[in-house]
Amino acid sequence: MVAIAQLVEHLIVVQKVARSSRVSHPGETSEEIPRFFAIRGGRTRGTRLSRSQATHNKRNDHAVFRKRLLLRRDAGNHRPSRRNRDQPVSRLRTDDVCESAKAKIREACACPDAEIFFLVGGTQTNQVVIDAITPPYAGVVAATTGHVNVHEAGAIEFTGHKVLTLPHHDGKIDADELDEYCATFYADGNYTHMVFPGCVYISQATEYGTLYTLAELEAIRKVCTKYDMPLFIDGARLGYALTATGNDVTIEDIARLADVFYIGGTKVGAMFGEAVVFTHGNMPKHFVTIVKQHGALLAKGWLLGLQFDTLFTDGLYLRIARHANDAADRIRKVLVERGYTLTFDAPTNQIFVTLDNETSERLQRDVRLGFTEKADDTHTVMRICTSWATTDEQVDELVALL
DSSP, X not given: OHHHHHHHHHHHHHHHHHTOOSSOOTTSOTTOOOHHHHHHHSEETTEEOOHHHHHHHHHHHHHHHHHHHHHHHHTTOSOOOGGGTTSOGGGSOOOXXXXXXXXXXXXXXXXXXXXEEEESOHHHHHHHHHHHHSOTTEEEEEETTOHHHHSSTTHHHHTTOOEEEEOOBTTBOOHHHHHHHHHHHHHSTTGGGSOEEEEEEEESSOTTSOOOOHHHHHHHHHHHHHTTXXXXXXXXXXXXXXXXXXXXXXXHHHHHHOSEEEEEOTTTTOSSOEEEEETTXXXXXXXXXXXXXXXXXXXXXXXXXXXXXXXXSTTHHHHHHHHHHHHHHHXXXXXXXXXXXXXSOOOSSEEEEEEEHHHHHHHTTTSOOEEEEEOSSSEEEEEEEOOTTOOHHHHHHHHXXX
């Protein structure tokens, strides 16, 4: 992957200068002993440095490292000093690579006023954002199958916000049911003694690989506006949604309809990272402080920016997501031709298939299938998931086993 390759190349170069890594730089022999291990270990593979040599090398390393820090400071690529940290966030200079990534995301979303913040993983992002946009007396409305309700170990409840569930329809909530839920809540004479519906959470693509249509999203948006609830769209698999066959929702539509959403990197080609996008200049006040309270502020944040800067260059994000969907389409076609039962009509990189237990056990001897749920005593719903890294050869191997 280009983003990781660029990241690794950068780390190798930095480590060569600091002489503090076991990674060999191109042109070096693998037998060269980094000074860090020689200084700290004293003796490595029979090599001994005298005290004067070690002291001399250590001073040289510190001089080189200090020089690089000064160069980075002069370039403006440094963290603000402690005495400047009480300044408004908007006045603090951040690293250039994150700013470049943010600019590319704003352009892709056709949302020049978007405020963007990079976090590390999906559950972390859901917890931080929901806690930031939801009043302390309110909860978050989600499908019963929503990730925040099922697979986040109570992370939302851990912050003091209840997950208020609606029935799902192939992983999606229905706008009319959302409207009815809110109307029923406010019609209750005791609603001030109850957990308010404070925001709405949906996923695109859903946990079942299905997609909201543009009409469905617009209908949900209207209900959210009616009851003054922010709409938060989980985009952990957004790349796969945007490039799926039959999808009619663009990233510009997402930015127009959502109050906040995030662009998933972890599941779409990045080593880690999610780009949170507040679409209408509505980032909560002191959002950085809220992130910090959740233990989610990454000191080396430029690592996140570097990956998104790469993913949003020359259409890479959509290109690799489309590759995963194409691989899944090939597998789906064969499953249907061979009489397998697809549990959901999902056009993205997730395939859910209902297998009898014997077939499931047979396939799992050679294939990593993800358990979803028991269909009945003799059948289980299992998941096949492709990714940006799935090869044609891997698809061929799976097809041969079906």
